[in-house]
Amino acid sequence: MASTTDTQVGAAPLQAAEEQLTLAGGRRGASYSRLLWGAAGIVLFLLGWEALAYLRDDPVILPTVQETARTYVDYLARRYPAAVGDTLWQHALVSVARIAAGWGVGVLLGIAVGGLMSSVPLLRHLIDPLIEITRPLPPLAFIPLFIVWFGIGETSKFLLILVGVVPIMIIATVAALDAVPRELEQAGRSLGGSPLRVLLTVRLRSALPSIITGMRLAMGGAWTSIVAVELIAATSGLGYLINNAGVNLQTPLVLSGIVTISILGIVFDTLLRLLQRAVDPTHR
Amino acid sequence: MSRAAIQVEPTAQAPGAVAIRGVRKGFAGRSRKSAGRLALDGFDLDVRAGEFLCLLGPSGCGKSTLLNMLAGFSAADAGEISVDGEQVRGPGPERGVLFQTPMLFPWLTTLDNVLYGPKARGAERGAARAEAQELLRVVGLESSSESYPHELSGGMRHRAAFARVLVNRPRLLLMDEPFGALDAITRVAMQRFLLQLWERDRMTVVFVTHDVEEAVLLGDRICVMSGTPGRTRAVFDVDLPRPRELELTDTVEFAHLKRQVREALEGSH
């Protein structure tokens, strides 16, 4: 990152400034029209859904958009299953809490292991093949195993999220740290920074934007894992709600659950993107 | 950046004298079969305190290897390297390094880049800040102190890197083709800028370059190296008057010396 910005020397300052301006202006215009097109796409999709729903005229197979919206709003306050269950938002909170725990711990674990692998070659040779072996496995393949080992409690769910998060984070962290130019660290050392200080304030700091990209990818992995495990073994959470409502042919509620996951996914990704922007001045 | 801009208290400590004795450095081959190669062998060099020494030599003769050892980034296999009688054991702020690219920290503003050294050394905050701002004024970047490196031009980045190193008051300045990646105009500006800084501070400088003209313009002495393993082939004293201006390059003495140096360099392959 540093080397790319730093090797672009030589351009006359005026020309560089001009380029930046037009780029920024162009980007603003582009993002404006992109937003419009994006909104148009969503509207078209909803129209198509609505048309299909009217043609089919069967609310179990495909409820209308209004029907789904009504159900959504309704279950924000209504319990599911009736009386003993949670509201839609409570289910969502349960899933979010599981994600927060699994993803949070997984991210820290991945960064720690990745950091060690990047600085200790022996560890790298030791762990690399393990990751290569486990990476192609979908986390879902572990569900039966974890249930046998740990039951259907929170432990299985937590571990399953880890399986979805840790390898992604390790790979992202190692790649990010490897990409830090050695001269950047040497600069830090020769300016008087101790090895530990340079490790934290130069090496890790320089890798941070790429590590956050890894965190965003891992967030997707975490949602895949948690919804899957809730589909099979849970009495609460969005995955449970979707599955149960499906079994009871409450299609509008299934769709409400899906929409909720999508909204939460967008919210978390946006937060991480903002964080990324905050730590990387070149992407502002 | 006018001449007048550089008339402030010198920031350097007493300049350091460098002694390099019988230094050998080899690199292991890629596989066990391919023999390692010696980058430097039996290399001797003295740099006097306050001297501007230019290292000139064909590509691959070990200039960067030598500079890395002076900076403390790598250790010699044999021989001794000392600055002011003290053996070099690792990197340190008293030996400032300027790389071919400025290597600024892209996540820090120009001012915070300059403050990295003082903060790492635990210097008093207010004083360090004042000094950093003063140095940014000296290098003509006072109005860019809150800009990030990617918002600066190539020459500005180099000047920021200078300020970041000078704030540590180095006794020795190590430069590895610092202007090699710059366009011709910026390069001349940076050479002039470096000369003014050096007139002001008079620290010891070891300056690696490919460019004969640059070496003659800047240096007190020029050490021409020969290739693999690197050795000193010839040393030239540059008896040209200081302060040096660019007009000097048009004089007969300059052309004469340049030619001698080039011949030594060409014979060194």
Ligand SMILES: Nc1ncnc2c1ncn2[C@@H]1O[C@H](COP(=O)(O)OP(=O)(O)OP(=O)(O)O)[C@@H](O)[C@H]1O
């Ligand atoms: N990390 C390394 N591993 C293996 N060999 C190396 C390494 N660094 C340098 N060498 C070898 O040591 C010799 C000297 O390299 P060095 O980089 O010091 O040359 P240089 O004089 O700086 O060349 P240039 O002018 O092209 O920068 C070369 O033959 C090079 O192949």
Ligand SMILES: [Mg+2]
């Ligand atoms: Mg080199």
